[in-house]
Amino acid sequence: MRAGKPPGKGYGRITSIEVLCAVLLIAILAQSWLARVLDVPALRTGSTVFVAVCVQALPFLVLGVLISGAIAAYVPARVLERVLPKRQEAAVGVAGLAGVALPGCECASVPVARRLMGQGVAPAAALTFLLAAPAVNPVVLVATAVAFPANPEMVLARFLGSLATAVVMGLLWAKFGKLDWIVERALRRLPDVEPGSRWKTFAETARTDLVEAGGFLVLGALISAALGVLVPQEWFGALGNQVVLGVLVMAVLAVVLALCSEADAFVAASLGALPLLPKLVFLVVGPAVDVKLFALQAGTFGKRFAVRFAPVTFVVAIACGVLAGTLVLGGA
Numbered sequence: 001m002r003a004g005k006p007p008g009k010g011y012g013r014i015t016s017i018e019v020l021c022a023v024l025l026i027a028i029l030a031q032s033w034l035a036r037v038l039d040v041p042a043l044r045t046g047s048t049v050f051v052a053v054c055v056q057a058l059p060f061l062v063l064g065v066l067i068s069g070a071i072a073a074y075v076p077a078r079v080l081e082r083v084l085p086k087r088q089e090a091a092v093g094v095a096g097l098a099g100v101a102l103p104g105c106e107c108a109s110v111p112v113a114r115r116l117m118g119q120g121v122a123p124a125a126a127l128t129f130l131l132a133a134p135a136v137n138p139v140v141l142v143a144t145a146v147a148f149p150a151n152p153e154m155v156l157a158r159f160l161g162s163l164a165t166a167v168v169m170g171l172l173w174a175k176f177g178k179l180d181w182i183v184e185r186a187l188r189r190l191p192d193v194e195p196g197s198r199w200k201t202f203a204e205t206a207r208t209d210l211v212e213a214g215g216f217l218v219l220g221a222l223i224s225a226a227l228g229v230l231v232p233q234e235w236f237g238a239l240g241n242q243v244v245l246g247v248l249v250m251a252v253l254a255v256v257l258a259l260c261s262e263a264d265a266f267v268a269a270s271l272g273a274l275p276l277l278p279k280l281v282f283l284v285v286g287p288a289v290d291v292k293l294f295a296l297q298a299g300t301f302g303k304r305f306a307v308r309f310a311p312v313t314f315v316v317a318i319a320c321g322v323l324a325g326t327l328v329l330g331g332a
Helices: 016-029 031-037 041-074 077-083 088-101 106-118 123-136 138-147 153-176 195-230 233-239 243-257 264-270 276-285 291-301 303-329
Strands: none
Touching: 041 106, 041 195, 088 123, 088 153, 106 123, 106 291, 123 138, 123 153, 138 153, 138 264, 153 276, 153 303, 243 264, 243 276, 243 303, 264 276, 276 303, 291 303
């Protein structure tokens, strides 16, 4: 027995592992009863939405935390400081265009943006990258082209609307944002890593980011599933001749459904009764702000940040989507 540790300390304490085992045991023993109780259409729909959001987002979340770990272990802070422009406004533009290089969804960009901040990148540039990466990368643009074969102009409109949203939000943060809105752990700067410990730093950083972000992904998926069940599908038929109302409804729907940016174009294209402009706003708003992303941002950067950043992003995304649609689609 080790000195300084009272006998029996720690025994009898219930941990999350014991709770998980108990829940699984109850679920196995009562599976027939649970199947009867949960056999409700609304619950089946909600569970389908929940699983779909998690399955769509989880691979890209894993990609994001792997990139985050690689940045922490293999990219010294001094390298990023030399590469990015000193002026925040110029750094915001570079970060927006850099989003083209990361083929992932918004779940991947959150841990990457956090690690960029931790490595000394200006928050305005990191947040610009957070918004640009899931919306202007080649995978998303190709998916949009495939979803709208008769309207190839939707690709350009989405690119311009999403890039404008990211850059405008970066510039707004550079002018009005405050560092004390972001929790200290997101800004914590890691020292340069010694060559022999890079793999350990990579693994530990990726594991920590995955555990933290994964919990909020599940929370966001639960909210998305609950709200998705409550949105009547019959509403879409009434929006065909009301462009302004259609824009607002589709913007709200993008927040509620929390679709992955690689899949949202196919959902938008399936709503044949709507004009192109509301569909474009749906595609611009979704990767910038939704319930899943809000939960991830709140868990990563803090609630004070999320409750300020998300509403402003919502308004800016609608404005940029409408402007891009007016210029490229002719307001269709």
